[in-house]
Each structure stands twice: as structure tokens, then as C-alpha cells.
Amino acid sequence: MKKLIALVSLFSITLTSAxxxxxxWRLHIPSNNAVAIAGDKQNVHVMYDxxxxxYDVNANEVTRRDKIxxxxxxxxxxxxxxxxxxxLFIGYETGNIDVLKGERTTNLPYIxxxxxxxxxxxxxxxxxxxxxxxxxxxxxVLINPSNLEVIDTYYxxxxxxxxxxxxxxxxxxxxxxxxxxxRGALNNNFLADPSQxxxxxxxxxxxxxxxxxxxxxxxxxxxxxxxxxNYEEDTIFQLSTGDVFLDQREINQIxxxxxxxxxxxxxxxxxxxETLNILDNIYQYVNQVYPSSRGAMFINxxxxxxxxxxxFVRASNAFYSEILGFDGPYNKxxxxxxxxxxxxxxxxxxxxxKNPAFRRHGAYTFEEEQWINFNPGNQALMDASGYWDIxxxxxxxxxxxxxxxxTYSQLPLLLxxxxxxxxxxxxxxxxxxxxxxxxxxxxxxxxxxxxNDGVLWVLNSLSAKPLKAYTPDGQWYEFQLPSSVxxxxxxxxxxxxxxxxxxxxxxxxxxxxxxxxxxEDPSDDEYKILGxxxxxxxxNSDQISAMVVDFDNELWVGSPNGLRILYATSGVFDADPGDxxxxxxxxxxxxxxxxxxxxxxxxxxxxxxxxxxxxxxENSGVFLFSENGLEVIREFNTANSPLVSDAILDITIDQNxxxxxxxxxxxxxxxxSDATFGDSEYENVxxxxxxxxxxxxxxxxxxxxxxxxxxxxTDVAGNLVYSTSSNGGTATWNGKTxxxxxxxxxxxxxxxxxxEGKGRKVGKVVFIN
Numbered sequence: 001m002k003k004l005i006a007l008v009s010l011f012s013i014t015l016t017s018a019x020x021x022x023x024x025w026r027l028h029i030p031s032n033n034a035v036a037i038a039g040d041k042q043n044v045h046v047m048y049d050x051x052x053x054x055y056d057v058n059a060n061e062v063t064r065r066d067k068i069x070x071x072x073x074x075x076x077x078x079x080x081x082x083x084x085x086x087x088l089f090i091g092y093e094t095g096n097i098d099v100l101k102g103e104r105t106t107n108l109p110y111i112x113x114x115x116x117x118x119x120x121x122x123x124x125x126x127x128x129x130x131x132x133x134x135x136x137x138x139x140x141v142l143i144n145p146s147n148l149e150v151i152d153t154y155y156x157x158x159x160x161x162x163x164x165x166x167x168x169x170x171x172x173x174x175x176x177x178x179x180x181x182x183r184g185a186l187n188n189n190f191l192a193d194p195s196q197x198x199x200x201x202x203x204x205x206x207x208x209x210x211x212x213x214x215x216x217x218x219x220x221x222x223x224x225x226x227x228x229x230n231y232e233e234d235t236i237f238q239l240s241t242g243d244v245f246l247d248q249r250e251i252n253q254i255x256x257x258x259x260x261x262x263x264x265x266x267x268x269x270x271x272x273x274e275t276l277n278i279l280d281n282i283y284q285y286v287n288q289v290y291p292s293s294r295g296a297m298f299i300n301x302x303x304x305x306x307x308x309x310x311x312f313v314r315a316s317n318a319f320y321s322e323i324l325g326f327d328g329p330y331n332k333x334x335x336x337x338x339x340x341x342x343x344x345x346x347x348x349x350x351x352x353x354k355n356p357a358f359r360r361h362g363a364y365t366f367e368e369e370q371w372i373n374f375n376p377g378n379q380a381l382m383d384a385s386g387y388w389d390i391x392x393x394x395x396x397x398x399x400x401x402x403x404x405x406x407t408y409s410q411l412p413l414l415l416x417x418x419x420x421x422x423x424x425x426x427x428x429x430x431x432x433x434x435x436x437x438x439x440x441x442x443x444x445x446x447x448x449x450x451x452n453d454g455v456l457w458v459l460n461s462l463s464a465k466p467l468k469a470y471t472p473d474g475q476w477y478e479f480q481l482p483s484s485v486x487x488x489x490x491x492x493x494x495x496x497x498x499x500x501x502x503x504x505x506x507x508x509x510x511x512x513x514x515x516x517x518x519x520e521d522p523s524d525d526e527y528k529i530l531g532x533x534x535x536x537x538x539x540n541s542d543q544i545s546a547m548v549v550d551f552d553n554e555l556w557v558g559s560p561n562g563l564r565i566l567y568a569t570s571g572v573f574d575a576d577p578g579d580x581x582x583x584x585x586x587x588x589x590x591x592x593x594x595x596x597x598x599x600x601x602x603x604x605x606x607x608x609x610x611x612x613x614x615x616x617x618e619n620s621g622v623f624l625f626s627e628n629g630l631e632v633i634r635e636f637n638t639a640n641s642p643l644v645s646d647a648i649l650d651i652t653i654d655q656n657x658x659x660x661x662x663x664x665x666x667x668x669x670x671x672x673s674d675a676t677f678g679d680s681e682y683e684n685v686x687x688x689x690x691x692x693x694x695x696x697x698x699x700x701x702x703x704x705x706x707x708x709x710x711x712x713x714t715d716v717a718g719n720l721v722y723s724t725s726s727n728g729g730t731a732t733w734n735g736k737t738x739x740x741x742x743x744x745x746x747x748x749x750x751x752x753x754x755x756e757g758k759g760r761k762v763g764k765v766v767f768i769n
Contacts, residue, residue, distance in 0.1 A: 020672045022699045025642040027066045028668040031328030034306035037295035038081040046312045047079045068642045070105045080125025085145040091122025124165045135163040156182035158194040167215040176215045179207035218261045257298040264293035286321045330373040331361035334663035337652040340395030343367040349389030356389045356408045363390045363405045381422040386410025394448035406445030432476040434463035437487035447493040461490040477519050492547040504544035526573040538581035548605040558602025585629045606651040609728025610675035616648030675727035678707025691766035699732040706754035745769040
């Protein structure tokens with residue numbers, strides 16, 4: 001094989017995943033799953049599941065757009081480019097439409113708001129003779145690209161079948177469904193009438209074993225893709241003769257580009273000339289990832305490919321290629337999160353109820369704006385048939401290179417010691433981890449946590465001894481607990497500020513455990529089980545779904561029935577019955593009392609730098625509560641924010657920056673809040689933006705100060721301009737004086753006074769009005 005040569009990519013990226021400002025959001029979108037491509041010789045647009053990437057060929061610049069920047073929704077379904085008007089039409093699964101021209105996006109909610117029952121999704125977009133045709137779940141919608149108004153709607157199948165693609169050949173328009181091809185005359189003004197369409201009998205009915213997905217014309221011949229339900233049994237038919245052009249492949253798309261036909265399939269892109277001779281076969285990329293081509297364009301002797309495994313690829317041939325695009329996680333699945341020592345870790349697996357989903361997307365870490373992906377494609381120790389579904393993660397808080405990944409599979413625990421490579425794997429054959437009591441041959445690690453000594457505590461679900469420990473010197477320990485917690489499903493694991501391990505057991509409640517001074521000595525072990533009984537925990541459910549310890553060492557737990565708090569965690573092992581019950585939160589409204597989050601399914605709780613509680617729910621989004629939990633500070637859902645789903649799976653917080661990472665069932669999103677850890681030494685005080693320019697209207701952030709400080713803004717003469725208090729180690733200034741006027745141009749000094757200690761000047765900011 002010829003040697004692959006990597007080309008250095010010299011392009012700039014705008015709207016990327018750079019650090020965000022206070023109160024801003026960003027989506028963390030997979031960079032590899034490109035699914036469609038459209039454009040012209042100047043602008044190439046690549047569609048991802050949740051984003052759009054636009055590439056300026058001449059300027060060599062890439063711009064990423066998503067729901068937060070430009071786009072109306074999260075789930076894109078197709079794109080199509082109208083060369084005459086230089087507009088990109090973007091379709092969504094809901095029927096919504098965006099039109100991008102230059103840097104301006106116009107939303108067309110005609111189909112979204114239409115009184116149509118059933119499928120409204122946009123399947124394909126084609127431009128022909130100054131009209132843009134949308135293939136939808138109910139018919140074909142025609143749009144005038146000049147004024148962006150709907151011209152007409154055609155119903156080839158009487159609205160009974162989705163139109164998956166459209167083609168134009170000679171004087172006819174063709175509408176493809178999964179099993180039929182309809183034909184109508186382009187000069188017929190009555191195509192809204194289904195009777196004006198005829199079924200093209202040249203297309204055989206193979207619907208029993210698959211479906212037709214695509215039709216296109218190349219050099220006066222029409223080609224149709226038939227996707228068979230069996231792998232690598234797809235076929236391309238020549239419509240005029242019914243002959244097979246290509247078969248026994250996994251075929252995704254046919255792209256017609258610059259008098260070439262590119263057949264895009266699993267394994268690469270095959271390019272044909274006008275006489276149907278093969279010009280090239282791009283069967284490999286420089287990154288050695290197996291190609292999954294979904295669309296291609298040919299511009300200036302280069303192929304631009306949308307690939308579902310590598311993202312946006314530019315290639316001269318199979319031996320000269322480069323990956324363009326943006327940095328991101330390997331997949332949008334994010335079921336569990338952890339943060340420590342500046343690093344975010346994401347579990348990219350999934351459970352199907354209580355069973356594995358057999359996902360092999362691996363896990364991802366995010367540090368200093370760079371993603372590292374761990375999956376069988378780049379980790380030799382993960383390339384085993386017995387590995388799937390990473391569902392738990394833990395980052396060593398004092399060494400972010402040490403990250404543990406837990407699964408429900410034959411390979412239950414993986415560990416990286418260098419932050420890049422999986423260095424150790426553990427199974428029941430080389431550790432104290434146990435096989436599931438269900439007898440399926442798998443092991444289940446539901447959660448993990450590192451303590452201050454670097455010991456990894458592991459929750460081994462469905463095992464006789466569910467709590468294990470793995471020390472930095474490679475020693476394993478397990479602990480004897482009552483039979484009431486054995487061979488049951490376990491949930492979350494947290495460690496409090498006294499070193500006590502708290503974990504949840506389905507059907508039992510919450511278990512507290514302290515190993516004492518010596519891991520090897522069981523005689524000093526202590527445990528306490530707190531359940532739903534009135535004198536022993538008084539939990540509102542034995543199905544605990546969320547746990548966290550706050551800065552006051554209070555244990556907050558969530559369940560399908562709401563919220564509970566254990567205020568006195570110290571001394572729990574010596575507690576008398578009823579002395580250590582969980583409490584509910586009740587807010588008084590004049591003569592009425594209301595329990596906070598009663599009967600709300602809580603999926604996760606996280607504590608920010610100001611000791612406030614971020615609470616995720618099963619279907620109501622995210623709530624930010626005050627330190628005591630009695631006041632709602634913010635509420636985020638899909639209706640009032642860029643949150644991509646109201647079904648929250650996990651939350652963790654970068655305590656250095658205040659960025660709140662939220663895992664949902666539709667991907668990972670983050671929001672930069674106004675709270676961080678406090679720093680009494682003021683070693684890394686940051687003020688941003690600085691300088692503040694006239695067009696800036698957001699918050700000015702002072703970060704890295706002491707916990708809950710009083711903050712004063714003065715001019716250089718010492719006159720007070722503004723005062724506030726910090727949330728943890730972060731304070732914000734809106735750029736206005738105490739009287740509400742925008743501050744004048746000048747230099748302003750920032751002074752802080754912590755609750756204990758002397759005040760000091762911590763920074764300055766230049767303000768330009």
C-alpha cells in the first residue's frame with residue numbers, strides 16, 4: 001500500500017467551541033458524523049446531526065452554526081443549495097425550514113405551523129428552474145427562492161406516503177417514495193391533484209425486503225438507490241432499463257458534481273466520469289478511520305466529502321487527504337459526567353432500561369478546549385468484542401490524567417493514567433469486581449469516585465459485595481455489608497468531606513460507609529443504612545436517582561418523588577433511630593406551605609462554587625436553586641433556552657470557570673454561570689472582557705477571588721461606582737453605575753473584601769464608552 005500523506009490544514013474557524021462568556025451557552029457536537037453536503041464552487045455546506053458547517057473555498061475558512069448560533073432547531077434532516085439565489089435551504093424533522101444567505105438566516109415555519117397531521121419531516125431539497133422543491137412526509141412543497149413564499153403543494157401519493165426524494169428529467173418531475181416512483185408533467189399546473197400523477201412502472205416493488213431512498217439523473221440516465229434490510233445488499237438501478245448498475249454494497253448516496261458521479265458508500269467514495277468509467281476510489285483517509293461517505297463535491301481538483309465517521313474530508317485521492325471541520329466529542333450520547341482538576345469526562349454509553357444498549361462509542365474528555373476520544377477505533381485495549389456501554393466516569397481531582405470509565409459489559413472498568421491511552425482494564429479475572437448476579441457473564445459498574453488519596457471507589461452493581469476500592473499502588477479491596485444491599489442494582493456514589501462514602505441501592509435506600517484508618521482492617525469499618533421507614537431515614541423513595549454533598553457537608557438526594565436533605569451527616573454511624581432522617585424543603589407562602597419539587601422526578605444534583613444547587617429533572621429541564629434550596633434563581637428548558645432536551649441525565653460543573661455541563665438524551669450542552677470556587681490566595685484573578693468596548697452590553701466578570709466576597713468598583717480617584725457580592729469566587733458587573741447609567745470611559749479598579757480577612761485590590765478594567 002502506498003504511504004498516506006497528511007496535508008497540513010491552514011484554515012481558520014469561527015463560531016467554534018472557544019470559551020464562552022458569562023450567561024452564554026454552547027453545544028458540544030460530535031465532529032465526525034457528517035451526513036450531507038451541498039453548495040457550489042465557492043461555498044460548501046456540510047450537515048451534521050445537530051450542526052451546519054460552512055466552508056469558504058477561496059478564503060479557506062470554516063464556520064460552524066448550530067441552534068445557539070443561527071439555526072432554529074437542533075435536529076437537522078436535510079440541506080439543499082439553490083445556485084441562482086445563492087441560498088442554502090435547511091430542513092428539520094419537525095418540518096421547520098431555515099434559509100441561509102451569507103450571514104443571515106431566515107426562518108420559514110410554513111410546514112411546522114401547518115394544520116397537518118402525521119409526518120412533516122423534510123427528506124430532500126432540490127432546486128430546479130428558480131423553484132425550490134421540498135420532499136416532505138406528506139408531499140412536495142414548492143417555494144419561490146426570491147420572496148421565500150410557498151407557491152404550491154403537490155400530493156403525488158395523496159399524502160399517504162412520505163416523498164423521500166425528487167428528480168427532474170426532460171419535461172417531468174419524479175417523486176420517490178419507499179416503494180414507488182410517481183411522475184408528473186412539469187408544465188402541468190394542476191399537480192396538487194393526486195390524479196395528475198402516474199406511477200412509473202419501470203420501478204419494481206421490492207418493499208418486502210427494503211426501501212428506495214434516492215433518485216438522481218446523470219448524463220441523461222436516472223439512477224435509483226435501493227437499500228436492502230440486509231447489510232451490503234444494496235443496489236443502484238438504471239431506471240430506463242431496470243438494469244443493475246452497482247450492487248452488493250452498503251450504498252448511502254449518489255452525488256452529481258462537475259460532470260462526475262460520486263457513489264458514496266460504506267468503505268469510500270467511487271467517482272465515475274461521463275462514460276461511467278471509474279476515475280477514482282477514495283477508500284481511505286489519512287486518519288485511518290473506515291470511510292462512511294454520505295455525499296461528495298468536486299471543486300478545483302479536490303473532493304469534498306461528508307463522512308459519517310470522519311466528518312468533513314478534503315481529498316485529492318485515496319492517499320492525499322485532510323480532515324477539516326471542528327473539534328468535538330466522538331458521539332452525542334452523554335449519559336454520565338464528572339469534572340476534576342480542569343478536565344471534563346463524559347460517558348458515551350447507554351442503557352436500555354436496566355440492560356445494556358450495546359453502544360461502543362466509548363468516552364470523551366474535554367480539557368483546555370480540546371476533546372480526546374476513547375473508543376475501539378483508537379484504543380487497542382478497548383477493541384474487544386466484550387466491551388460496550390461506558391455508563392460511569394470519574395476524574396481524579398488531584399491528577400486529571402487519571403480517569404476511570406465504568407461499563408455494563410464483559411470489560412467493566414477501564415483506566416487511563418496518562419489522559420490519552422487506556423492503560424489498564426479490569427474484569428473479575430484480575431480484580432475484585434464481580435460478575436452480575438443475573439448470570440449473564442457481564443459486570444456492572446454503576447458509579448465511581450476518587451478520594452483525596454487517589455483511591456478509586458467503585459460501585460459494583462448486582463454483586464455480593466457492591467463496594468470496592470482500587471489504590472494507586474494497584475491493590476484491590478472489597479467490603480462486607482449486610483445482605484440487604486447485596487445483589488441489587490446500585491446507583492450513585494459520593495464521598496463527603498469527612499471521607500464517608502454514600503451510595504444508593506435500589507429497593508433499600510442510601511448506605512453510608514467508612515473504612516476507618518486502615519483499608520485492610522475490616523474491624524474499624526462502619527456502615528449505616530437509611531431507608532424509607534419513619535425512624536430510619538424517612539426517605540420519600542427507595543429508588544434514589546441523584547446524590548450530592550454540598551459545601552456544608554449536607555447530603556442532598558433526589559428520587560422520582562422529589563428532593564430530600566440530610567443536614568447532619570457527621571456522626572451518622574452512632575445515630576439513634578430517627579435522629580438522622582432526611583428532611584424535605586418547605587417554603588412558606590403567608591399561611592400556606594409548599595414542598596419544594598414535590599413529586600418531581602430528579603435525575604441529578606450538582607453544587608456550584610456558591611453552594612447553589614443545580615437540579616436536573618426527567619422531563620422539566622434544569623432548575624438552579626439558592627444555597628438553602630428555597631429560592632429558584634433560574635429555570636432552563638427547551639422553551640426558554642438553548643437546552644436541547646428537557647430530559648436531563650447528568651450535570652457537572654467546571655468549578656474553575658463556572659461552566660455547567662448538562663447531559664441530555666439529545667446531547668451535551670453547557671452554560672457559563674456566575675459562580676466558581678473561591679480562591680483566598682487570588683492566584684488566578686481574571687477580568688473579562690477587558691477592555692470593555694462600546695458595542696459590548698453583557699456582564700463584566702471578575703473571577704478567581706475569595707469565596708463570597710464583597711466587591712467594589714471604583715474609579716482611579718477612589719469614588720465608588722458599583723458594589724456587589726460574589727457567587728463563590730466570581731462576581732459580575734453590568735457596566736453601569738449605582739444610578740443605572742453606563743459607566744464613562746476610563747480605568748476602573750476592582751476591590752474585594754472576603755468575609756474573613758482584609759480587603760485588597762484584585763484588578764482593573766478599561767472601559768470604553
